[in-house]
Amino acid sequence: MGTIPRDTHTEGSATTTTHDPTKGVVTFQEEVVRSAVARKFLAGLRIVLGFTFLWPFLDKLFGLGYMTPSAKAWIHGGTPAQGFMKHAEGPFASFFNNIAGPWADWLFMAGLLGIGIALLAGAGLKIAAWTAALLLALMYLAEFPLGTTGVYTNPLIDSHWIEALGVAVLATTLAGDTWGLGKWWGRHVGNGFLR
Numbered sequence: 001m002g003t004i005p006r007d008t009h010t011e012g013s014a015t016t017t018t019h020d021p022t023k024g025v026v027t028f029q030e031e032v033v034r035s036a037v038a039r040k041f042l043a044g045l046r047i048v049l050g051f052t053f054l055w056p057f058l059d060k061l062f063g064l065g066y067m068t069p070s071a072k073a074w075i076h077g078g079t080p081a082q083g084f085m086k087h088a089e090g091p092f093a094s095f096f097n098n099i100a101g102p103w104a105d106w107l108f109m110a111g112l113l114g115i116g117i118a119l120l121a122g123a124g125l126k127i128a129a130w131t132a133a134l135l136l137a138l139m140y141l142a143e144f145p146l147g148t149t150g151v152y153t154n155p156l157i158d159s160h161w162i163e164a165l166g167v168a169v170l171a172t173t174l175a176g177d178t179w180g181l182g183k184w185w186g187r188h189v190g191n192g193f194l195r
Contacts (some may be wrong), residue, residue, distance in 0.1 A: 010188065013160055025187075026057040026186045026187055026190055026191055027174065028174065028177050028182075028186065029042075029173065029174040029175065029176075029177035029178060029182065029183075030177075030181055032173050032174055033173050033174075034173075039177075039178040040178060040179075041178040042169070042170060042173055042178065043122075043175055043178035044120050044178065045166060045169075045170060045175070046120075046122060046125075046170045046175045046176065046179075047119070047120060047179070049119050049163060049166050049167060049170065050091050050115075050116050050117075050118075050120035050121075051116070051120065052053030053113075053115040053116035053119065053132070054112070054113070054114075054116030054117065054120065055114050055116075057109060057112035057113045057116060060074055060078070060080040060109065060112075061071070061073060061074045061075060061080075062074075063075075063076060063078065063192045066086075066093045067149050068080070072107065072117065074105065078100075079105055080105050080109055081100070081103055081104040081105045081107070081108035081109075082100045082101065082102070082107055084139075084142065085097065085099065085100035085101050085104060085142060088142040088143070089143070089144075090141075090142075090143070090145075090146075091143035091144060092141045092142065092144055093142075095141075096141075096142045099110055108118060108120055108135070111131055111132075111135045112135075114128070114173065115125075115128045115131055115132045115167070117133070119170070120165070120180075121176070121180060121181050121182040122148055122175065122176025122177065122178075122179065122180015122182040122185070123176055123180065123182060123184075123185035124185070124194060124195075125167075125171040125174070125175065125176050125182070125195070126171045126193055126194070127193065127194065127195065128167060128171065129167045129168045129170070129171035129172075132163065132164055132167040133167070133168065136160040136161075136163055136164040137160070137164070140158065140160040142163070143158075145158060174186070174195070
């Protein structure tokens with residue numbers, strides 16, 4: 001397996017190609033994940049997780065009948081987040097009941113759409129990771145499984161944790177560079193928060 005040279009500067013040479021992110025050089029996925037097969041699996045995971053966020057947005061917006069019947073679609077006056085928050089159970093139920101409102105619907109739907117598009121496009125994965133972590137943490141707390149019997153198979157960990165960690169892995173491994181717009185986006189925004 002080859003390595004990516006870090007410093008090709010030679011004594012007395014006028015040119016240098018040292019990789020230094022502080023000088024505007026963008027890091028790409030090949031430097032973080034050396035295996036081409038692993039990069040493809042990460043891209044596949046990114047696409048699957050992107051659709052995992054985009055699909056509920058579409059279902060709740062149009063009432064496609066999977067989790068949201070047509071009559072409860074957002075375009076027909078449904079409340080995608082308020083219904084969930086008003087029926088929260090567990091130790092955080094009163095918190096979610098008290099903050100439920102139309103603004104929550106807008107934030108929830110914007111979050112699902114933004115995270116889904118960022119993951120599918122492969123650009124803005126760092127913002128998507130932080131947003132997904134916040135959204136999934138709130139959803140986890142609204143359904144807090146500890147102390148609930150007969151509903152959950154694990155009293156602490158559920159799919160919200162897996163999805164949040166998955167998006168974080170995608171962001172830190174620059175998974176948008178494979179089968180996505182990550183390289184193009186990185187050249188425009190650098191390695192910062194927008195990457």
